[in-house]
Amino acid sequence: MRAFEYFTATDSKHAVALLAEHAPARIIAGGTDLLADLKSSPSHAPKTVVDISRAxxxxxxxxxxxxxxxxxxxxxxxxxxxxxxxxxxxxxxxxxxxxxxxxxxxxxxxxxxxxxxxxxxxxxxxxxxxxxxxxxxxxxxxxxxxxxxxxxxxxxxxxxxxxxxxxxxxxxxxLDKPAHFLKMGLRKGQALALVNVASSLWVDAKKNTCRDVRIVLGAVAPTVIRAKTAEKFLEGRVATPENCAEAGRLAVEDARPISDMRASAEYRKDLVAVLAKRTLEAACVQARAMKQKGARK
Ligand SMILES: Cc1cc2nc3c(=O)[nH]c(=O)nc-3n(C[C@H](O)[C@H](O)[C@H](O)COP(=O)(O)OP(=O)(O)OC[C@H]3O[C@@H](n4cnc5c(N)ncnc54)[C@H](O)[C@@H]3O)c2cc1C
Structure with missing residues (x-):
């Protein structure tokens, strides 16, 4: 690793001042990603690092x-x-x-x-x-x-x-919106996601219909993306396992996965359908539990 200048910020204002004074500087927080980066590509080493971990x-x-x-x-x-x-x-x-x-x-x-x-x-x-x-x-x-x-x-x-x-x-x-997250990796621990999915929704207490549906996919596009086709399908529909499954299938249309050494694009698409369905069903279960507890929404 190349040598660099190092400054410690006492709070966020101080950090902003240090970043301005020593531009271009890199921020270090926990360092779990940055240090690996600096070690693996020393040519990208910054002249200055601003440590914000004490802010x-x-x-x-x-x-x-x-x-x-x-x-x-x-x-x-x-x-x-x-x-x-x-x-x-x-x-x-x-x-x-x-x-x-x-x-x-x-x-x-x-x-x-x-x-x-x-x-x-x-x-x-x-x-x-x-x-x-x-x-x-x-x-x-x-x-x-x-x-x-x-x-x-x-x-x-x-x-x-x-x-x-x-x-x-x-x-x-x-606040309290029912939501669920699932990740599939090649192992249970210490593994990057082949696909990760989170869904959130409210379920109408009387009609049992879904609203404000969000289905969000990771590792199947250049950034985290919303599966808007699937969200639109489920909005206003009854919260049934069949509708959750159909939303899962539609989520695949929004995914743009690649094949790499860890998984094929086809396998990732299958994962999207399954994980989206399961996260939606789990969010519906949470919503029903809230209803039973007499929650407002
Ligand atoms: C062994 C290992 C396993 C990992 N597994 C996973 C995993 O399963 N899933 C996963 O998502 N990630 C994983 N990571 C990645 C990483 O650990 C996490 O992303 C971690 O949360 C990064 O936080 P940090 O505070 O260590 O960031 P740092 O390493 O300190 O910084 C990371 C980047 O963010 C910038 N930065 C940090 N904080 C700020 C801020 N407040 N404002 C502006 N810029 C900032 C830094 O300049 C740097 O570019 C793993 C890393 C390792 C080493």
């Missing part, structure tokens, strides 16, 4: 007027341990649990995971299914955009060179 204002998990806010520095292990997230969005805990092994989850952050923007990014599908927004800080102040628009290509995001991902917000309207 405590980016470590919060809280519900406020905007919704559920998760700081970019929250680790996958912290997501798994959070009572709040477990109760509101077990799908986020399930997604975190599939990432790497304990060591990777203890160091790796949610923000770092999203910024890597690989097509198989495991925290992406559930958050997109919940219409999450990202807050970005830069020299001009803060801006917010849907996570779905944050991913612009493989390993490319909407972040500018001098910007920082500060937090991820699941909007108030989606």
């Amino acid at each position: 405590t204002d980016m470590r919060k998990i809280e519900v406020n007027a905007r919704g559920l806010c998760i700081g970019a520095l929250v680790t996958h292990s912290e997501i798994m341990a959070s009572k709040l997230i477990k109760e509101m969005f077990p799908a986020l805990v399930d997604a975190a649990h599939t990432i790497g092994a304990v060591q990777t989850r203890n160091l790796g952050t949610l923000g770092g995971n999203l910024v890597t923007a690989v097509p198989s990014v495991d925290s992406g599908p559930t958050l997109v299914a919940l219409d999450a927004q990202v807050t970005i800080a830069g020299p001009a102040g803060k801006r917010s955009l849907p996570l779905a628009e944050f991913f612009v290509g493989p390993r490319r995001t909407a972040l500018k060179q001098d910007e920082l991902l500060v937090e991820i917000v699941i909007p108030t309207a989606n």
Whole structure:
């Protein structure tokens, strides 16, 4: 690895100032991805690295007027341990649990995971299914955009060179929205997704119909994508296993998988149909359980 200058930020404002002062600099959070990158391609080594891991204002998990806010520095292990997230969005805990092994989850952050923007990014599908927004800080102040628009290509995001991902917000309207995540890899642990899928929906308590359906696919396109044909089919339809299965079949139409050494495109398409169906059925089961508990929605 080549030598570089190293600065530590005390909070997000300080990080933005350091990024501006030492441009072009690379950010390090947990370092699980960045360090491997610097070791494998020393020619891309930055002159300066800004360490944000001690920026405590980016470590919060809280519900406020905007919704559920998760700081970019929250680790996958912290997501798994959070009572709040477990109760509101077990799908986020399930997604975190599939990432790497304990060591990777203890160091790796949610923000770092999203910024890597690989097509198989495991925290992406559930958050997109919940219409999450990202807050970005830069020299001009803060801006917010849907996570779905944050991913612009493989390993490319909407972040500018001098910007920082500060937090991820699941909007108030989606708090407690039933959602489910599933991932298929070549092994149970330490495996990248061949396909990962998250679905979310509300089920009308009286008519048993689905609304605000989101079906989000990973590892079958250059970025995480919504299966809009399938979403449209299920919107307003009765929440039955048959309709979930048909939505799964339609989700395949939105997928653009490639064949590689890990799986063929055809196999990935089969996985999309099966995982989409199962995530939808599981979200419907959650919705019914909420109804039984006398929940509002
Ligand atoms: C053995 C191993 C297994 C893995 N398994 C999985 C897996 O199963 N699924 C999966 O999705 N990923 C996996 N990963 C990838 C990686 O661990 C995760 O993506 C992790 O969450 C990255 O977070 P980090 O904090 O370590 O990021 P870092 O390595 O610190 O940074 C990653 C990138 O994001 C940038 N960055 C980090 N934080 C910010 C921020 N707040 N604002 C702007 N830019 C930022 C950095 O500059 C860098 O470009 C694995 C990695 C390893 C080493």
